[in-house]
Amino acid sequence: xxxDVLSEIxxxxxxxxxxxxxxxxxxxxxxxxxxxxxNGPKWMWILIILLVNLLGAILYFVLGRKNS
Numbered sequence: 001x002x003x004d005v006l007s008e009i010x011x012x013x014x015x016x017x018x019x020x021x022x023x024x025x026x027x028x029x030x031x032x033x034x035x036x037x038x039n040g041p042k043w044m045w046i047l048i049i050l051l052v053n054l055l056g057a058i059l060y061f062v063l064g065r066k067n068s
Contacts, residue, residue, distance in 0.1 A: 021054050028057035037066045 028049045032038065038045055045064045048056040 021057075024054065024057045025049060028060045031065065032060060035065060038064050039066050040064065 029046065032042060032045050032049065035042075045060050048064075049060050050056070052059070
């Protein structure tokens with residue numbers, strides 16, 4: 001049953017969004033690791049970036065980075 005659903009997805013339309021999400025997540029993780037200070041503990045931001053997917057990376061760039 002679940003394989004039928006996967007075969008019906010238009011991967012040509014979905015693939016660019018998945019790639020952009022992966023790039024944004026990867027960039028947020030690199031930025032978090034390299035940042036000396038963040039608003040809150042780094043381990044928390046890494047978990048948020050990984051577990052909340054697209055919204056987690058956006059939240060990190062908006063709220064998590066500490067501007068000097």
